[in-house]
Amino acid sequence: MTAIKHSLQRDIFTPNDERLLSIVNVCKAGKKKKNLCNVFLCQRCQQVYRWVASSTAEKNSFISCIWKLNQRYLRKKVEFVNVSAQLLEGVPSLRSVPSGENQSVAGGDEDALDDYQELNAREEQDIEGMMEVCEYAISNAEAFAEKLSSELQVLDGANIQSIMASEKQVNILMHLLDEALAEVDTIEGKLSSYEEMLQSVKEQMDQISQSNRIIQISSTNNHKLLGEIEFLVNHMDLSKGHIKALQDGDLSSPKGIEACINASEALLQCMNVALRPGHEKLTAVKQQQQLFCELRDTFARRLTNHLNNVFVHQGHDQSSTLAQNTAELTLPKHHPLHRDLLRYAKLMEWLKSTQREKYEGLSRTYVDYMTRLYDREIKDFFEVAKIKMAGTTKEGKNKFATLPRKESALKQETESLHGSSGKLTGSTSSLNKLAVQGSNSRRSQSSSLLDMGNMSASDLDVADRTKFDKIFEQVLSELEPLCLAEQDFIIKFFKLQQQPALAQVMTLSLFFSHGNIFYFCFFRKDMVRMMMTKIFACIEMELNSLIALGDKIDTFNSLYMLVKMSHHVWTAENVDPASYLSTTLGNVLVTVKRNFDKCIFGQIKQMEEVKISKKSKVGILPFVTSFEEFAELAETIFRNAERRGDLDKAYVKLIRAIFTNVEKVANESQKTPRDVVMMENFHHIFSTLSRLKISCLEAERREAKHKYTDYLQAYVINSLGQPLEKLNHFFEGVEARVAQGVREEEVSYQLAFNKQELRKVIKEYPGKEVKKGLDNLYKKVDKHLCEEESLLQVVWHSMQDEFIRQYKHFEGLIGRCYPGSGITMEFTIQDMLEYFSSIAQSH
Known part of the structure; x- marks a missing residue:
């Protein structure tokens, strides 16, 4: 295979x-x-x-x-x-x-x-x-396998024989193996003993390692414990010197105050230290915290009592200079008081952060004390200002009587000027009696504009008004630094600057009413304003009383007060728009502006109510003269003033009322011709506006000039009339015939207008008769015109021009209707010029 x-x-x-x-x-x-x-x-x-x-x-x-x-x-x-x-x-x-x-x-x-x-x-x-x-290994696998098997058997036999031949070596090998095994057993025994020894060493090393870990943990714990102890000692240990300063440190000397400041800051740091978890359970920490609380309460009581005493003592020292300052129309300066109290500013900050109730109580005590002090100083100051203001008019016959100088008399005379409303109580007060006594007394609210104008010209001269302006300016100049200094002191002493946690809002409260939620934010500026409002509660009332007196003395004083008050309001707003001074002066400015408007309205009303005598000529109407005085005074007062716009609006109202009422008086005049009343008064208005150059009344100036010119011409024509009456009637008939269609050169053939009739009429007007008639006319014009306006020569010259015009008109008719007749007037133009000139010179 x-x-x-x-x-x-x-x-x-x-x-x-x-x-x-x-x-x-x-x-x-x-x-x-x-x-x-x-x-x-x-x-x-x-x-x-x-x-x-x-x-x-x-x-x-x-x-x-x-x-x-x-x-x-x-x-x-x-x-x-x-x-x-x-x-x-x-x-x-x-x-x-x-x-x-x-x-x-x-x-x-x-x-x-x-x-x-x-x-x-x-x-x-x-x-x-x-x-x-083996060639057949592939073709005959079985044969090849059998061959291999036979060869394997041969090899196995050879191996067995070889093994059997080497039995001795095998025995030796076996013996060696037995010895090796014995050595192995010996080595294993030694290894076992070594292992037991190593096991003991291992157990000892484990114990040592465990001990080392315990020692390391103990060391770490000791270091941490030492760190905690050092933290508590460094942050919660108050030195004996600080404790002594808090308990009985001198709060009246600079060094003692500095020591108390350092001690209070150290105490605050100890009390505000951020304790770590578990610290609050330590008995030592609890004891130290209890000690800190006792020191805090003890020092807070000492500080509160001492500052209360400082307020009282400083008040007595401040009162010693009160009489001298009020006599000089100056307010006492509180810089020494502020300087002494500012040394305690850091302590007040400490009290604010640790004992809020005592801080607020001390704030109320300061406000109550300063309210009484400032109330006394400011009222006495304003009493002197009112006496000086009432004494600005000239003394003498039918003028103000000499005012008492003693303080008791001063208080009696100005008693009626005080009250919650800040208004004058009436004509029964002693000061009002002094202000209006005499047969030719000052004007009152019911006096006519004519009386007011005459009285202004005689009694209230420029020096009086300038003195009043200086007094009013002095009052405002004294109040402004007083309020600013006190506000600056309150902010610094009571630490009402922005705070980290309360940068904008000091308190945020929720009020529930009928299901609605109202959020009220209480800002630090409101706190300052609240304190200032209570301390200087009498300022606004006294200013309104002073303004009422100035307005009663002379309604034109409202102009001075409007300008001065506006300037001081503008200055205060530039310093701090939300300050108490800015707010108070702004409120008083509203009153001044109201008085100013009342003054303008009063003049307009008196224009409408003016009555002219039927037996005397009118002349320049009193409200025209009064406007001139008002405009001259206003232009002087409002030069470069911030409230110029208010004056311009008043000008327009007054001038329109003058135009209306001049015409009304002219229509009602019986002694003086209407044209004369209109001519003279509009001439005066035109002259006044031209001299003062009031830009907002330029249109009215041109209108006044136009009216003056028109009424001058009308008066000349109406007054001159027909000085040669029969001659005028004759030529009127001639002009009527020409108008009916008769040719001019044929008029002389008319029976009633022939040459003989013309010569007869001309002979009736010789030069002497003409001059006599002109002289009578001059006297008549002189009776109509007033002296102060000096328009007689202007009118006389205009009549001369009109007479010459008529003369030339007659000559022209004679030349056209009676040509070649040689008929001429009994006098020439040159004769007329001599008549007019000699008549004017003779009068």
Whole structure:
């Protein structure tokens, strides 16, 4: 079988680069089992064969052989169908098959396929050499096998003889083997003893290793314990010096305050240390924390009591300079108080973080104390300001009486100016009596515009108003730094700057009402504003009272107050738009603006209510003069002011009201012709607007000029009328005939308008009569016009021009209607110019 396999591999499979895996011996089925051929199975079969087994054992043996070959050599296993797994896994050995059956299925060299081993190269060479010696090895395998069997028997006999010949050597070998075995036993005994010794050493080493691990764990634990102890000692140990400073440190000296600050910060660090898990259960830690709490409470009480005492003592020291400052219209400076208290700012921060209730209580105490202090200072300050403000008018006959200087009298006189509403209580107060006494007293709210204008011109001169402006500015200038300094101190002392955890919102609360949720954010600025509002609660009230007094003294004072207040509001908003000062001044500015609007409305109302005497000429109306005074004053006050727009709006309202009421008065005038009232007043308005150059009233200025020109011309024509009355009537008749269609050169043929009638009319107006008539006309115009406007010469010159125009018109009619008649007027144009000139000079 081996030779056959070798030949098949060499001749058939090797040329095709294939490998023969195994061979199976089969025979033809029949009664006589005759070996037909040796059939081989290749890895890839291209033909389908049918195999028939004579018995179940042969079938099983064949299938088992095929399955083993499949399992051993094929990568892609062939699937066996309809074959039980028990047969494939546990097929009985071919050796159990009877010899007769075995010969019909497989050869004797395939008894145990599991023990099959592939020939190596040397074995193949030997077999090939042997097969070459025997030529019939392939053609007659049985003969070749018999030959090999005989040769094998010969070799076995030779081997046996060789073994028998070497019995002595075998005995020697056996003896040596026995000695070797004895040595092996000896060595095994020694090895056993060594093993026992090593086992003991191993146990000792294990014990040493275990001890080392325990020592290492103990060392690690000791290091960790030491670290924990060092952590607690470093972070929760407060020095004796700090403890002494907290218990009885001097809070009045700079060194003592610094020591207390350092001690309080150290205490806060100890109390805020982040303990590790388990630390809070240690007795020492609990004792130390209890000590810290006691020190905190003790120092908090000491600090609170000391600061309360500081507030009181500082207040007494501050009151000593109060009278001197108020007499000079200055507010006491609190810089020393702030400087001394700011030394405790860090302690206040500590108190805020450790004892919130004491911090808030101390804040309330400070606010209450400062409220009383500032209330007293500010009220006294405003009382002096009101006295000085009321004393700005001139003293003398029918003017303000001399105001008392003593403090008690000052308080009595200004008592009526105080109250929750901040308004003047009425005319019964002593200060109001001083302000309005005298036969020619100051204007009141019910006084007419005429009276107000006259009084403004006589009593309230520029010096008075300038002094009032300085007083009001002084008041605002004193209040502004006072409020800013106090606000800055509150922020620094009470530590109301932004905090890490409360950068924007200090408190967030939820309020539930009827199912709705309202969120209220409380900002730090609101806290500052709340404290400032309470401390300076009287400022807004006192400012409104002062403004009311200034407005009562002179309504034009609202202009000064509007400009000054606007400027200070603008300044405060640039510093801090949300500050208390900005908010308060903004509220007061609303009042000032309201007074300003009331002043404008009052002037307009008084224009409408003005009454002119029927027995005297009108002249320049009082509200026109008042507007001039108002505009001059306003232009001086509002130069480069922030609220210029308010003034421009007021200008437009006033000028339109003036235009309307000038015409109204002119229509009602009985003594002075309407044209004169319109001409003079619009001339005055035009002159005022031209001089002041108010840009927002440029259109009104042009309108005033137009009205003045129109009414001047109308007055001249109406007043001059027909100075040569009969001559005028004569030529009117001539013009009527021409208008009816009569030719001009034929008019002289009309009976009523012939040359003789013309000469008769002309003779009635000699030069002396004309001059006399003009002189009477001049006196009449002089009675109509007022002196302050100085329009007489303007009107007289316009009448001269109108008279000359009429004269030339008459001459033209004579030349056209009476040509060649030689008729002329009794006087010439040059004579008229001399008449007008001499009349003007004589008056």
